[in-house]
Amino acid sequence: MKIEKYLQSECASLQGKVVAITGSTGGLGEAICKYVASLGGQLILLNRNPKKTQLQIEKLKEKFGTTAKFFQVDMADIFSVKNLCQAIGEQKIDYLILNAGAYSLPREKSALGLDNVFQINFASPYFLCKNLLPNLNGGKVIVVGSIAHKYSKIKTDDIDFSKVKAPRKVYGNAKRFLMFSLKKLLKNSGVEYVIAHPGITPTNITSHYPKWISAIIKYPMKWIFTSPQKAGLNIMKAMFTSMEQNTWIGPRIFNIWGRPKVQKLNTCKEEEQKQIFEIAEEVFDKGSKINIHSLGVQEKYYNLIKSGEKIYEGRLNDDKRRLIEIGDIITIQKDPERKESFNVRVVDKKEFKNFLEMAETLGAKSLGFNGLSPQEVANIYQEFYSQEKQKEFGVVAIKVKKF
Ligand SMILES: NC(=O)c1ccc[n+]([C@@H]2O[C@H](COP(=O)([O-])OP(=O)(O)OC[C@H]3O[C@@H](n4cnc5c(N)ncnc54)[C@H](OP(=O)(O)O)[C@@H]3O)[C@@H](O)[C@H]2O)c1
Missing domain, CATH: 3.40.50.720 (NAD(P)-binding Rossmann-like Domain)
Structure with a gap:
């Protein structure tokens, strides 16, 4: 032919x-x-x-x-x-x-x-x-x-x-x-x-x-x-x-x-x-229903999430984070360039008054701060999110699993 x-x-x-x-x-x-x-x-x-x-x-x-x-x-x-x-x-x-x-x-x-x-x-x-x-x-x-x-x-x-x-x-x-x-x-x-x-x-x-x-x-x-x-x-x-x-x-x-x-x-x-x-x-x-979100994360925490050592990501519970539901997917991007990324599934969500309460409840290790006290963990978060903001929005810990 x-x-x-x-x-x-x-x-x-x-x-x-x-x-x-x-x-x-x-x-x-x-x-x-x-x-x-x-x-x-x-x-x-x-x-x-x-x-x-x-x-x-x-x-x-x-x-x-x-x-x-x-x-x-x-x-x-x-x-x-x-x-x-x-x-x-x-x-x-x-x-x-x-x-x-x-x-x-x-x-x-x-x-x-x-x-x-x-x-x-x-x-x-x-x-x-x-x-x-x-x-x-x-x-x-x-x-x-x-x-x-x-x-x-x-x-x-x-x-x-x-x-x-x-x-x-x-x-x-x-x-x-x-x-x-x-x-x-x-x-x-x-x-x-x-x-x-x-x-x-x-x-x-x-x-x-x-x-x-x-x-x-x-x-x-x-x-x-x-x-x-x-x-x-x-x-x-x-x-x-x-x-x-x-x-x-x-x-x-x-x-x-x-x-x-x-x-x-x-x-x-x-x-x-x-x-x-x-x-x-x-x-x-x-x-069609599954939603995709993205979170920028510093290199150290990016690697800890990737290796499965950090299972909770804490954030202000603002309008953007409230949209995240269990079952959704988050693309974790490495800050500051955000050129590298991987996907995780949201397996749970827990709300707290502030980061101190979050660290006391979940423990430092699951948040990627092995060895620190809850107060030390809260202080780190406070560098990014003021007490006022925590009061206004509250805090959410998003439990993620890499697949
Ligand atoms: N060859 C056979 O005997 C045969 C028999 C029956 C049916 N078919 C069908 O013919 C079609 C073409 O296959 P082929 O024989 O030409 O094989 P191939 O040379 O391996 O080509 C497969 C194509 O699919 C792409 N592909 C594979 N995984 C992908 C992914 N995850 N996302 C996007 N693209 C992806 C490959 O991209 P990359 O170049 O990036 O790998 C490549 O372009 C396939 O549907 C195959 O099932 C083939």
Whole structure:
């Protein structure tokens, strides 16, 4: 299959069309961006790595004369996704390609309490897509799915597969959630929806395997499977094909090799799709409600919070702090530059008359002042907050936990 010929015969001009894509720095993403640029489309790259993206933008400009826009986003972090939605504003989007994905990562919990693989491959793209629906009016969403979705089935007692070990099942579960939740969300929404999958293609998606496994599979993978350039044509076909409800696009031979083809997709029963959609909506609500605050903290205390030694942060209980609720997230920033930061969850809040009462009740150690008396702790706070201010607002101790 000749790529140029395929693009000429199966794809139309994208002049004047805006194509937003997540994960454009990966194997498939890079190929898709080149095709979109060659067809005259205007690219918006939604990536986590600014350096890689900058390089990609320069290359695209050099080869196609395109000036792609860039918004930074870490799909593992719901706050980053929220920031992205705000930053995009009212920018019109004709095509949204949900392509970013990760397979076998060291497992951890996201701020929403979900397994990170589930967050990256499902919760964040769902959240992004739903928030961008007004931008997409009359446009199209293309999800990069996977045949791995066939290896999983919803588990209502473990929706994010946090108890499951096999990476292909964990990843497959997240893909299954994304593919079928968006199908329900976008039905009758005025936004077209297509699921495409690339088959199997050697990219960085397996880079989290131990080095020896990567070394062993690298060359055979290249010989046995389709290149990312050819696999990317499945996503291009999806851009220019109107789909029926129970179909998707993938390589025609065993779903792995050959030209892109529209195929039946009957792997998830209606009842399961409904369950998946309900869960997706719950996750979306949780993500929408969760608030993010920020606190600037001196280096010494920044490090103590980071190491878990300081679990309470004391502040005046003024209008700003009253907005902080249990379950919210605080971005702790290192003063004075505020260039370094990490996130903590608010696990409790206690109110006091003043800092002395706070230090007497909670003890100096939990406030990050191990070895000092309550009066000495109160004196330190008093350097920042006068007795008058303490009387006016009272004091709040915010209990935080790093995640
Ligand atoms: N390769 C296959 O055989 C295969 C098969 C079926 C489906 N897929 C799907 O195809 C899509 C593209 O994957 P690929 O094969 O091209 O793999 P890749 O080369 O590893 O690319 C993955 C892309 O996702 C981005 N990404 C990963 N984690 C992210 C995060 N937390 N926040 C933001 N971006 C993140 C990566 O960014 P960085 O560059 O910053 O790492 C990269 O741009 C994925 O959805 C994958 O599931 C691939």
